Amino acid sequence: MSPKSNQTYTEVVNLQPDQHQVNLRVKVIAQIMFGEVEDDKVGEVKDGNVGEIEDGNETTLSKIKVAEFLVGDSSGCIIVKAINEQISLLEPQTCVMIHNARVEMYRGFMRIVVDQNTNAEIKPFGEASDDKVAHANGGFKRIIRV
DSSP states (O other): OOOOTTOOOOOGGGOOTTOOSEEEEEEEEEEEEEEEEEEEEETOOBTTBOOOEETTEEEEEEEEEEEEEEEEETTEEEEEEEEGGGGGGOOTTOEEEEEEEEEEEETTEEEEEESGGGTOEEEEOSOOOSOEEEEETTEEEEEOOO
């Protein structure tokens, strides 16, 4: 799936809970969490590797890498949750385009989810600017170098 040239991008400030097919252009500020979880795939066999057999179902265990990143644009910041191969595309201080993501609520806060279920894409674009986002007074503000 390739992005269309006339695709519209949403600013962080305009995101709504449970919104789908979200397109963003953001700068990755920092990676804030990384972990691995085991996922049970019932009835699937990968590379001939079969795990336990329970009630006649074949079960394989695979590890899923999960990471969270703080990203932002000129309107605000938000957390992005990415898995597996998408993690390597979200390097701090790079600019990325996120296509077909979804917004979910977690503990009363919105976050962008980029996973297999959304069929989302992350692509690098442009150069990271000299603008910096700094944490101050419990929020984030832009500091522009002159």
